[in-house]
Amino acid sequence: xxxxxxxxxxxxxxxxxxxxxxxxxxxxxxxxxxxxxxxxxxxxxxxxxxxxxxxxxxxxxxxxxxxxxxxxxxxxxxxxxxxxxxxxxxxxxxxxxxxxxxxxxxxxxxxxxxxxxxxxxxxxxxxxxxxxxxxxxxxxxxxxxxxxxxxxxxxxxxxxxxxxxxxxxxxxxxxxxxxxxxxxxxxxxxxxxxxxxxxxxxxxx
Numbered sequence: 001x002x003x004x005x006x007x008x009x010x011x012x013x014x015x016x017x018x019x020x021x022x023x024x025x026x027x028x029x030x031x032x033x034x035x036x037x038x039x040x041x042x043x044x045x046x047x048x049x050x051x052x053x054x055x056x057x058x059x060x061x062x063x064x065x066x067x068x069x070x071x072x073x074x075x076x077x078x079x080x081x082x083x084x085x086x087x088x089x090x091x092x093x094x095x096x097x098x099x100x101x102x103x104x105x106x107x108x109x110x111x112x113x114x115x116x117x118x119x120x121x122x123x124x125x126x127x128x129x130x131x132x133x134x135x136x137x138x139x140x141x142x143x144x145x146x147x148x149x150x151x152x153x154x155x156x157x158x159x160x161x162x163x164x165x166x167x168x169x170x171x172x173x174x175x176x177x178x179x180x181x182x183x184x185x186x187x188x189x190x191x192x193x194x195x196x197x198x199x200x201x202x203x204x205x
Contacts, residue, residue, distance in 0.1 A: 025110035035108035039182045042097040050090025112184045123191045130160040138164035149188040153196045
């Protein structure tokens with residue numbers, strides 16, 4: 001199985017052999033779903049917090065005597081029944097993260113990459129060179145490639161690239177070691193530098 005390698009202007013330069021066990025992997029939709037749900041759960045901060053009746057300030061004194069007033073008996077103005085009272089069974093800080101097997105995570109990524117390659121939405125560029133960390137230069141390069149939504153995968157050392165694309169809508173640059181299934185599915189195109197592509201192939205073997 002071969003993938004075309006393009007130069008920065010989008011012209012074919014050579015062909016690259018890719019292993020079929022990665023880019024011809026069966027597209028397992030449920031596995032992809034499980035991996036995406038896991039990724040999103042792990043991103044949650046889990047900082048939501050409400051106060052119970054014991055944590056709301058005030059309410060230490062019984063508002064009126066138990067009997068004889070004709071009103072309902074009350075022991076605290078911070079009862080959950082009252083305005084400004086405590087919350088019953090409200091959210092408390094918690095950890096939403098959980099793990100799925102490493103092999104399942106890897107196979108889900110293979111499935112997503114296979115689907116992208118089948119739709120011809122994977123580009124491999126021999127070398128991504130941005131001379132200056134300027135948004136305009138990166139925007140012109142992407143426009144020449146006719147790309148409006150892209151995940152660009154390259155080595156983190158290519159600082160000019162990362163700084164140039166961070167203000168472009170629907171474009172994100174990531175290091176090949178940080179590639180995740182959510183970003184693969186979120187963006188229409190995946191643009192690899194050749195070294196990042198080779199590195200990813202070695203990691204997924």
